[in-house]
Amino acid sequence: MDKLCSVPKTITDGKTNVTICDAKRSQLIPVLRKIQEKEGYISNRKMQEVAFSLGIHPVEVYSVVTFYSFLTIEKKGKHIIRISNCITADMAGAKKIIKTFEKELGIKLGETTKDKKISLEETSCIGMCDQSPAALIDGKLVGKLTPQKVKNIVKELKK
């Protein structure tokens, strides 16, 4: 676990002890990103650990995690395909591309393969509007998708 708090301090008013942390709340999202990247999701346990080291309530961490679409509480696949459902993708035949992905992977949009290897998700505009239909695959922008390209991509990811 990434150590957030290098020198935790305890302050007391004589009755209660409160542990405060030198780590800044502004480190919350970078830390959560790293956990998501490493583990494929953010477990309850991790949320509690992070909350403790920042000196905030776990529910605060939960509320942040559930706000952002790249942070998840369910385990995602090792590889994540995020296909853009934006208007330009739609115009360029994204429906067919999605169908091809679904067929090749044997899962529906929004699902993860049983072996937890690949997740297929949809997302908003990814800034590849001039090369639609496009997808964000493990952080890489891939444009001008065709059914053939999709087949190759899936083959590569399944390896």
Next chain:
Amino acid sequence: MEKSRKGPIIFSTIKPFAGLKESLKIGRSEVLDQVRNSNIRGRGGAGFPTGVKWNLTATATDNKKYVICNADEGEPGTFKDRVLLGEYAKLVFEGMVICAFAVGADEGILYLRGEYISFLPELDKTLNQMRKDNLLGENILSKKGFNFDIKIRLGVGAYVCGEETSLIESLEGHRGEPRNKPPFPTNTGFNGHPTVINNVETFAAIAHVVLKGATWFKSFGTDKSSGSKLISVSGDCRKPGVYEIPFGTTLKKVLKMVDAKDTKAVQVGGASGTCVSKKDFKRMIAFEDLSTGGSIIIFNQKRNLLDVAENFLNFFAEESCGQCTPCREGIPVLIEKLKKIKNIKATKGDIEDIFSLAETMQLASKCGLGQTASDALISILNSFKKEYTLAKS
């Protein structure tokens, strides 16, 4: 990457970091003057005068100030910041350093949307080189006491975080929910300190402004919109891509430039923009006419504009932060009504309901998302009456 792009300002030639050197030579107040006199306005969409913004932060008293570059580019149909970060990163960073010098900031943040994570290694490399060349770090270019560095923070998938106060919330480790304004980031920004937030394209123009001067800059564009605009063109045309055009360019000219045929409509400004019909193709890209962050999506005669409106509304439903009622509750109602229109079940009363709900959302939503979510639908209902038939109540 070597660039072969051509344009009046940002895509014109300039020696790397010559704008920064000039800035250090002429001094703070002269830089602020040049930026103000150039009348440059923010390129991220809202069009706030950049000179005014910088002045507010420059005059704020605090020993900690920030410069943030908004690279959260998420408006459907916009990809110019992707091109700038990929091909003109130095120019963007140079703009941030000049800004830091002018307003007295010592920390910079590039807020990069998570979708652009593949740019990170190259951007880091550029920053490291700048550190080596003393273009970042302490006593920049031997200017005593001018210390500034830039770090990159990645977004985690939320369109609304492009809104400046929501961006700050997210940097501070919170849900990306827009704040009430005032206070404005210029004096109460990141961690409560005065902060300049500008779009990638705004920063990319700054070195040109300082080096070539406000008068040169103003020789492009219109009286009310000086300079140029990068537009991201997509949809039904032969040559989609990023173009730099002087403000005042008509849609007709843009359509010709990108070789668009058989055009029925042009969506200017992305999902939160307006849908323009053929009779208005003589209108121009400018703050005083068709104002846009740069998104231009072209639809030919075969496209169904009600499908377009539905796609946009679904986008907003997905991306609304849910914090305020008109936006959260209004968007699903608009979707319901639109479905009714598509099934020829909508009556005149439904259309009236849409217009009045849209007005409420425009007036009562907290941020730009809710305020503009209905714009595309309304413009389609107004300008493309042939696209739908009403039920005979």
